[in-house]
Amino acid sequence: MAMVDETIYGTDIKNTWEVGPHGDIKTVSGLKNAEQAVYNRLMTKYDELYKFYDGYGNHDHDVIGETDKAVAENKLKIYTENCLRKEPRVEEIGDIMVTFERDVIIVEVIVKFISENKSSNLVFTLERL
Numbered sequence: 001m002a003m004v005d006e007t008i009y010g011t012d013i014k015n016t017w018e019v020g021p022h023g024d025i026k027t028v029s030g031l032k033n034a035e036q037a038v039y040n041r042l043m044t045k046y047d048e049l050y051k052f053y054d055g056y057g058n059h060d061h062d063v064i065g066e067t068d069k070a071v072a073e074n075k076l077k078i079y080t081e082n083c084l085r086k087e088p089r090v091e092e093i094g095d096i097m098v099t100f101e102r103d104v105i106i107v108e109v110i111v112k113f114i115s116e117n118k119s120s121n122l123v124f125t126l127e128r129l
Contacts, residue, residue, distance in 0.1 A: 009034040058083040
């Protein structure tokens with residue numbers, strides 16, 4: 001099996017804002033950075049960052065408050081897939097599963113990144129306020 005060049009996905013600040021042993025903010029690189037970038041895109045409300053990016057983000061947040069679970073689930077799957085299709089690091093989108101809990105919607109999606117042999121399982125949650 002060939003090793004993937006992890007520089008393809010770059011490096012960014014780790015979204016936990018942890019500080020390393022030398023006082024620097026920790027970074028994330030390679031596949032972990034690609035996963036973090038996709039997570040950030042999924043968690044950002046669509047066009048919330050319109051001043052910086054055109055069409056960036058996810059419409060999933062618009063589903064909060066939908067009273068019909070079947071309609072909400074279908075919208076979440078469509079919005080999640082549409083969001084991921086705009087991500088250049090994503091090569092393939094697998095199953096999208098939606099779970100409704102008391103005050104939380106859990107969305108789980110299987111994603112294959114470019115140049116990767118294995119898929120990643122990404123999970124994000126939306127809170128109903």
